[in-house]
Amino acid sequence: MSDLNRLKEVAPILRAYQVEPYFVEDFGRIQKIYSNKGVFALKKIFPSNGTDFIRHVQFLYQKGYNRIVPIYPAADGRYAVLHQNYLYYLMPWMPNEERENQSERNKQLVRELARLHILSAREININTEERKEHYENTMLEWDKEKEFIEGFMERSEKKWYMSPFELLFCLYYHEISQALLFSKRKLEDWYEKTKDQEKARSVLVHGKVSAEHFLLDERGYGYFINFERSKSGSPFHDLLPFLSRSLKSLPKQAEDYVDLVYTYFKYFPFKEDEMQLFLAYLAHPGKIIRTAENYFKKQAGKNERKFVQQLQRHYWQLKNTEYVVMRIEEIEQRKKEAEEKAPD
Known part of the structure; x- marks a missing residue:
C-alpha cells in the first residue's frame, strides 16, 4: 500500500481523535502515526474481540497499576472507533528500547x-x-x-x-x-x-x-x-x-x-x-x-x-x-x- 493510501485509510479514524496524520508506517496490525499531535500507535482489531479489555485496563489504572501503555479516548469519549468492519484504538508510540539482555x-x-x-x-x-x-x-x-x-x-x-x-x-x-x-x-x-x-x-x-x-x-x-x-x-x-x-x-x-x-x-x-x-x-x-x-x-x-x-x-x-x-x-x-x- 502506498504512503498516500495509508494516510487516506487512517485519516477518517484519526479525525475522531482530532489528530491530523502526516505519515504512516505499517507494523502489521499496528500502524505508527506521525501527526500534528505527536507520534501514536493505531491498533486494528476484529469487532468480535469486543472492547471489554479497555474496561480491564481502566480497572488496573484505578487500582494504581500504571505499567500499561494507555489507550486514548476519542473526542466523544469512545475508546475504540468502528471503521469499515474493524475496531481501532489509539495509544502513544512506545520506543521499545533494547537496553538489557x-x-x-x-x-x-x-x-x-x-x-x-x-x-x-x-x-x-x-x-x-x-x-x-x-x-x-x-x-x-x-x-x-x-x-x-x-x-x-x-x-x-x-x-x-x-x-x-x-x-x-x-x-x-x-x-x-x-x-x-x-x-x-x-x-x-x-x-x-x-x-x-x-x-x-x-x-x-x-x-x-x-x-x-x-x-x-x-x-x-x-x-x-x-x-x-x-x-x-x-x-x-x-x-x-x-x-x-x-x-x-x-x-x-x-x-x-x-x-x-x-x-x-x-x-x-x-x-x-x-x-x-x-x-x-x-x-x-x-x-x-x-x-x-x-x-x-x-x-x-x-x-x-x-x-x-x-x-x-x-x-x-x-x-x-x-x-x-x-x-x-x-x-x-x-x-x-x-x-x-x-x-x-
Whole structure:
C-alpha cells in the first residue's frame, strides 16, 4: 500500500481523535502515526474481540497499576472507533528500547506481571460441583491419552519395520508416560486439597504475555500492551503459556527459567493448591501426544520428515520443561522440610 493510501485509510479514524496524520508506517496490525499531535500507535482489531479489555485496563489504572501503555479516548469519549468492519484504538508510540539482555528483560516482565496480579487479586466463590466436573473431565481426558500412547507404542513395536516416527516415539515413550503420570498425580493432589473449598483466588489475567507485548521506554521502564484477551482467572493462566513458549527451544539447562519462576513467586507466591495445579499443567506432555495422535490419524500421504521434526521439537520442550518442574519440586520440598523443622 502506498504512503498516500495509508494516510487516506487512517485519516477518517484519526479525525475522531482530532489528530491530523502526516505519515504512516505499517507494523502489521499496528500502524505508527506521525501527526500534528505527536507520534501514536493505531491498533486494528476484529469487532468480535469486543472492547471489554479497555474496561480491564481502566480497572488496573484505578487500582494504581500504571505499567500499561494507555489507550486514548476519542473526542466523544469512545475508546475504540468502528471503521469499515474493524475496531481501532489509539495509544502513544512506545520506543521499545533494547537496553538489557533478554534474561534481565524477562525478569522485569515477570516482576511486572506479579505486580499486576497482586493489585487485581481477589477471592471468588467456587461451585464445588463445577470443580469436581472439571477434575473428572480432565482426568478422563488424560486417561484416554495414557491409553492412546500405550496402544500406539504396542502397535509400533509389533511391526517388523517401524517408521522413523514410530521408532523415535518408542524411544521417548517412557519419558512421555512419566510426565503424564506426574501431571495426573499433581491434579489428584490439587483436587484432594480443594474439593471442599468454596473460595479460590482470581486475578486479572493479561491473556497473551510475551516479550513482544512488553515494551521498554527510554528510561528502561517496562509497559504491557495487548490486553485484548484479558479476563479474570487463575494467575497461572498467564505464567504457563509464557513459560511454555520460552521453553520451546533446543535442549538446554533451563536454570534461568527456574530463576524466572521464583522471581515471580518472590512478589506473588502461589498457595499450595495453586502450585499443584500449576505443576500439573506445566508438566503435561500434551503437544507431543497431539503430534502422535495426528500421525496415527493421517493414514495416507504422511510427511514423515515433518512429523519426525515436530516430535523432536516437542521432545526437547518436554525435557526443558521437565528440568524446570523437577527443580520447582525440589525447592518446594526443601522449603516444606525447613518449615517442619523450624521451632514453633
